[in-house]
Amino acid sequence: MSDIIHIKPLTKEAFAPFGEVLDTDGTPDKLINQGLCGRYHDLANLDFSGADARVGISLFKSQKRTLPYSLEMVERHPLGSQAFLPMSQDPFLVIVCPDENGKPGHPMAFLTSPGQGINFHRGTWHGVLTPLSEPGQFAVIDRIGDGDNLEEVWFDTPYVIAKA
Ligand SMILES: NC(=O)N[C@@H](O)C(=O)O
Numbered sequence: 001m002s003d004i005i006h007i008k009p010l011t012k013e014a015f016a017p018f019g020e021v022l023d024t025d026g027t028p029d030k031l032i033n034q035g036l037c038g039r040y041h042d043l044a045n046l047d048f049s050g051a052d053a054r055v056g057i058s059l060f061k062s063q064k065r066t067l068p069y070s071l072e073m074v075e076r077h078p079l080g081s082q083a084f085l086p087m088s089q090d091p092f093l094v095i096v097c098p099d100e101n102g103k104p105g106h107p108m109a110f111l112t113s114p115g116q117g118i119n120f121h122r123g124t125w126h127g128v129l130t131p132l133s134e135p136g137q138f139a140v141i142d143r144i145g146d147g148d149n150l151e152e153v154w155f156d157t158p159y160v161i162a163k164a
């Protein structure tokens with residue numbers, strides 16, 4: 001039986017080694033549209049490589065998961081970053097692992113605050129999109145292009161992801 005991973009609140013600091021947290025906390029970088037709109041500018045490090053690679057926006061509509069959640073697999077995208085931007089105010093689960101010599105280390109689980117999005121850096125080990133509410137609709141910004149941009153590791157024994 002693998003460890004139980006307790007979910008922590010997502011913070012920019014804790015997530016920094018893995019990617020960026022996107023939110024509209026605090027003062028916007030710029031007021032636009034006659035002062036009626038705050039622009040929170042250039043929040044994520046979008047990074048894509050490989051011939052003919054380009055950035056794309058896709059929509060994901062995912063079934064929700066329930067807690068405790070059985071984490072059977074993590075993946076990474078060696079050729080590009082991947083951003084999950086929720087199209088609702090529902091918090092969702094974000095799971096990452098440090099890299100240990102090309103393999104995923106011990107998983108960490110975070111719960112987003114309402115409206116927060118995330119961007120995984122290229123090569124970050126992560127759990128797949130994991131909504132906890134439906135309709136589980138997200139805008140996903142990631143790499144479109146040829147080449148193998150998906151590496152999966154299936155755990156011999158799933159980890160249990162649970163509320164703290
Ligand atoms: N496969 C796919 O497009 N999505 C995954 O990369 C994911 O992280 O959900």
Ligand code: NI
Binds near residue numbers: 075077082127
């Ligand atoms: Ni992914």
